Amino acid sequence: MNNGWVLPDGVLRDAPAYTPRMHELADLELLLTEVYAPLTGFLSRADLISVARTGRLVDGTAWPVPVTLEVPTDLLSRIDVANPLERVLVLTDTEGAPVAAVDVTEVWPTRDGMGGVAGVVRRIGDTGQGPFRRLRRTPAEVRELVPSGRVLGVIVDRPLHRPQLAQIAHAARTLAGHLLVLIPVAAPGPDGLAPEALVRCVLAARDRMPPVTFVTVPLVPHGDEVRDALLRARVAAAYGVTHLLATGTSMISGGLRVLVPRELAYDTRDGQWRTRDDIPPRHRRLALTKTEIDDLLDRGAALPEWHTPPAVAKELARARPSRRHRGLVVFFTGLSGSGKSTIARGVADALKETGERTVTLLDGDVVRRHLSKGLGFSAADRDTNVRRIGWVAAEVGRHGGVALCCPIAPYAVSRTAARRFATEAGADFVLVHVATPLEECERRDRKGLYAKARAGEITGMTGIDDPYEPPTDADLVIDTTGVKIGEAVAMVLRHLGAHGWIDPRLA
Ligand SMILES: Nc1ncnc2c1ncn2[C@@H]1O[C@H](COP(=O)(O)OS(=O)(=O)O)[C@@H](OP(=O)(O)O)[C@H]1O
Numbered sequence: 001m002n003n004g005w006v007l008p009d010g011v012l013r014d015a016p017a018y019t020p021r022m023h024e025l026a027d028l029e030l031l032l033t034e035v036y037a038p039l040t041g042f043l044s045r046a047d048l049i050s051v052a053r054t055g056r057l058v059d060g061t062a063w064p065v066p067v068t069l070e071v072p073t074d075l076l077s078r079i080d081v082a083n084p085l086e087r088v089l090v091l092t093d094t095e096g097a098p099v100a101a102v103d104v105t106e107v108w109p110t111r112d113g114m115g116g117v118a119g120v121v122r123r124i125g126d127t128g129q130g131p132f133r134r135l136r137r138t139p140a141e142v143r144e145l146v147p148s149g150r151v152l153g154v155i156v157d158r159p160l161h162r163p164q165l166a167q168i169a170h171a172a173r174t175l176a177g178h179l180l181v182l183i184p185v186a187a188p189g190p191d192g193l194a195p196e197a198l199v200r201c202v203l204a205a206r207d208r209m210p211p212v213t214f215v216t217v218p219l220v221p222h223g224d225e226v227r228d229a230l231l232r233a234r235v236a237a238a239y240g241v242t243h244l245l246a247t248g249t250s251m252i253s254g255g256l257r258v259l260v261p262r263e264l265a266y267d268t269r270d271g272q273w274r275t276r277d278d279i280p281p282r283h284r285r286l287a288l289t290k291t292e293i294d295d296l297l298d299r300g301a302a303l304p305e306w307h308t309p310p311a312v313a314k315e316l317a318r319a320r321p322s323r324r325h326r327g328l329v330v331f332f333t334g335l336s337g338s339g340k341s342t343i344a345r346g347v348a349d350a351l352k353e354t355g356e357r358t359v360t361l362l363d364g365d366v367v368r369r370h371l372s373k374g375l376g377f378s379a380a381d382r383d384t385n386v387r388r389i390g391w392v393a394a395e396v397g398r399h400g401g402v403a404l405c406c407p408i409a410p411y412a413v414s415r416t417a418a419r420r421f422a423t424e425a426g427a428d429f430v431l432v433h434v435a436t437p438l439e440e441c442e443r444r445d446r447k448g449l450y451a452k453a454r455a456g457e458i459t460g461m462t463g464i465d466d467p468y469e470p471p472t473d474a475d476l477v478i479d480t481t482g483v484k485i486g487e488a489v490a491m492v493l494r495h496l497g498a499h500g501w502i503d504p505r506l507a
Pocket residue numbers: 335336337341364365368377381382383385386406407408409410447449459460461462466
């Protein structure tokens with residue numbers, strides 16, 4: 001898309017550059033590939049107000065969601081909207097490679113240090129690489145691939161098991177149309193599956209589908225269920241879908257015809273999936289719920305073949321390995337001297353002795369000497385320190401290892417970030433609050449820091465004159481006062497064993 005907009009190279013070279021946030025990059029790609037047509041850029045303030053009020057742009061075109069770009073104000077100070085040669089903003093991908101230029105026609109303050117930007121976008125570079133990139137087809141490419149006639153669209157944001165596959169096959173047969181499967185990939189799906197894992201699961205069901213074309217779409221929710229459903233329908237229509245298969249509870253069509261599938265159940269008499277009410281109760285097996293499926297996967301049990309094609313089950317088991325094989329971050333938080341390192345070391349030793357898991361210990365001193373070298377104890381530095389630890393721990397978890405982290409981690413936001421990093425990496429996260437009270441930590445005062453802080457020789461000591469926010473989301477709380485070290489370690493091992501992360505006999 002270049003919108004007839006030609007610029008001298010020098011203008012692009014000197015223009016300020018910015019990497020938008022993930023959801024903005026997703027919108028950008030949909031603008032550039034004309035999936036969002038007739039939109040050609042990020043919306044103006046007047047359009048945003050109009051969309052919020054009426055679901056229409058100022059010119060009356062129906063448009064369901066805000067499509068916005070926010071940029072730091074210091075970059076905006078280099079933009080002069082009155083001068084076409086000085087109002088160009090270059091947008092780069094997460095690696096910093098230029099993707100698009102915005103012809104900025106309006107800017108306005110949004111929140112502290114950030115401003116909204118409106119303007120037409122033009123592609124100036126590739127949107128880059130990524131798994132399954134070849135499936136990011138443009139509407140024009142899809143139209144080439146799909147035979148003329150009716151097109152049944154299904155937006156697949158969860159793995160397909162036999163009941164959904166039977167619904168799709170039935171709808172395609174009824175419609176006598178080609179099947180177009182759209183897979184949203186900009187962010188983890190509602191089941192928390194990484195996009196590439198979702199695509200693998202969907203492709204694994206390919207031979208159970210009627211003739212089909214797959215497209216991955218960088219579609220992210222914009223925060224309103226009804227409007228997002230309208231957007232999905234619009235996007236489907238842009239790809240040439242004529243009929244949309246309703247999934248979940250959403251029956252919103254946005255002008256498309258919608259097919260509402262019946263609830264199917266498994267008939268044990270002949271192994272067919274058919275309308276639930278057509279099967280006598282004693283021969284009827286209902287589809288497994290998400291909780292039942294997760295529970296089977298967590299325990300490493302095979303998903304039953306009557307419910308899930310083996311190829312899909314295999315991909316799901318890879319995406320969500322049993323807890324005994326899944327990455328795990330055990331994150332200890334508490335005051336200095338509460339016992340975090342001592343307990344973590346005991347847990348590490350126990351795991352190393354059995355050899356059942358690989359262990360990385362991200363201990364305070366070592367971390368501060370290497371990973372966080374140069375950081376101090378200001379709020380910002382502590383936050384950076386904890387996020388770095390959380391990031392590294394998540395990478396350990398991504399590869400199936402156990403990471404044990406023991407920073408004070410006084411701030412809830414930093415701990416929440418660490419939890420998010422782990423979850424996004426497909427690992428589990430256990431927060432252990434070592435809740436030994438200050439008096440006991442101070443009594444231990446292994447490094448003499450509390451005494452120094454009381455004497456006023458040092459400042460900013462956690463618990464004395466620096467804050468500690470006790471967690472409200474701890475999975476395990478241990479006060480080590482009067483507790484033997486071995487018992488505190490055993491409490492953690494028991495918790496890990498009871499929830500399936502390690503052999504319960506280890507405790
Ligand atoms: N001002 C101040 N406040 C708290 N702690 C201090 C401070 N200055 C140095 N130390 C020593 O540093 C250790 C804590 O570092 P952390 O990396 O765990 O802290 S944080 O999570 O970044 O807040 C901690 O060690 P541990 O006792 O092993 O926790 C302290 O001994």
